[in-house]
Amino acid sequence: MPELPEVETTCRGIAPHIEGRRVLDVRVRERRLRWPVTRGIKGALQGQCVDQAYRRAKYILLRSDGGHVIIHLGMSGSLRVLQHNTPIQTHDHVDIVFEDNVLLRFNDPRRFGCVLWTTQPPEQHKLLASLGPEPLSAAFSGELLFRLSRKRKAAVKNFIMDGAVVVGVGNIYASEALFDAGIHPNRAAGRISRARYERLAECIRAVLSRAIESGGSTLRDFLRADGSPGYFQQELHVYGREGEPCMRCKRAIAQSVIGQRSSFFCTRCQS
DNA sequence: CCCGATTCCTGTAGGC
DNA sequence: TGCCTACAGGAATCGG
Numbered sequence: 157m158p159e160l161p162e163v164e165t166t167c168r169g170i171a172p173h174i175e176g177r178r179v180l181d182v183r184v185r186e187r188r189l190r191w192p193v194t195r196g197i198k199g200a201l202q203g204q205c206v207d208q209a210y211r212r213a214k215y216i217l218l219r220s221d222g223g224h225v226i227i228h229l230g231m232s233g234s235l236r237v238l239q240h241n242t243p244i245q246t247h248d249h250v251d252i253v254f255e256d257n258v259l260l261r262f263n264d265p266r267r268f269g270c271v272l273w274t275t276q277p278p279e280q281h282k283l284l285a286s287l288g289p290e291p292l293s294a295a296f297s298g299e300l301l302f303r304l305s306r307k308r309k310a311a312v313k314n315f316i317m318d319g320a321v322v323v324g325v326g327n328i329y330a331s332e333a334l335f336d337a338g339i340h341p342n343r344a345a346g347r348i349s350r351a352r353y354e355r356l357a358e359c360i361r362a363v364l365s366r367a368i369e370s371g372g373s374t375l376r377d378f379l380r381a382d383g384s385p386g387y388f389q390q391e392l393h394v395y396g397r398e399g400e401p402c403m404r405c406k407r408a409i410a411q412s413v414i415g416q417r418s419s420f421f422c423t424r425c426q427s
Numbered sequence: 428c429c430c431g432a433t434t435c436c437t438g439t440a441g442g443c
Numbered sequence: 444t445g446c447c448t449a450c451a452g453g454a455a456t457c458g459g
Binding site for chain 1: 450451452453454455
Binding site for chain 2: 188189230231232247264265266309310314415
């Protein structure tokens with residue numbers, strides 16, 4: 157599933173193929189995604205040049221003369237750069253057809269993703285307006301986590317997955333960063349010290365950076381036919397390892413549901 | 428304001 | 444072997 161590193165990888169992968177190219181056509185086969193594909197997206201895009209593809213949180217933004225395409229991959233979405241004549245497969249919901257035989261194809265079995273068109277500045281769009289800082293930017297810090305967490309009683313795992321606090325920390329990397337930082341995922345966010353948040357912020361940064369490097373290794377595949385899993389899964393310390401020995405102390409990794417999401421942790425190394 | 432529960436959807440894994 | 448159910452998960456939205 158696309159986490160921030162894969163979204164970043166996808167964005168870097170498609171950008172050189174579509175930037176500077178004119179849109180010839182937009183084909184929508186399935187409008188019913190997380191939000192309905194914007195009516196009129198074809199009329200808005202046709203004939204326009206996409207001059208930039210970039211990422212904000214887990215959104216991929218395509219900038220053209222008159223506005224932006226906002227794409228989210230949800231849980232199962234993918235974007236591929238293909239040739240015009242590539243046969244349709246199941247769940248191929250949207251095509252953006254470019255000049256020079258370039259086709260950008262959105263496929264999403266579970267339809268949790270979206271493809272929207274907006275003429276607003278994207279940072280003012282409803283979906284993007286209240287997002288917190290990028291985890292790999294200077295605006296993100298332990299101090300920020302400390303400040304925003306005061307008086308908050310929610311579990312720290314839910315807190316760091318809150319996109320208004322910091323973007324891009326999904327279920328997998330929340331478990332991983334909390335293990336790396338030695339913090340129990342169920343601990344109340346408001347009862348964690350500044351020093352421990354400094355450590356946590358550093359661990360969030362580190363795990364996402366490493367995953368982007370590993371995501372880079374899936375980059376070679378994603379333009380091709382299959383969605384291969386990538387190597388980052390081999391580097392996970394706790395996620396999906398219930399019952400297996402902790403890599404630090406050998407005690408069995410525990411699993412429990414926190415905020416309706418499966419969480420993995422070591423009861424000895426995390427407190 | 429804050430938080431937990433609910434919701435969207437389908438492929439996959441597990442049980443019987 | 445095959446069917447059926449439970450579950451996974453990003454994130455908006457709603458209700459308390």
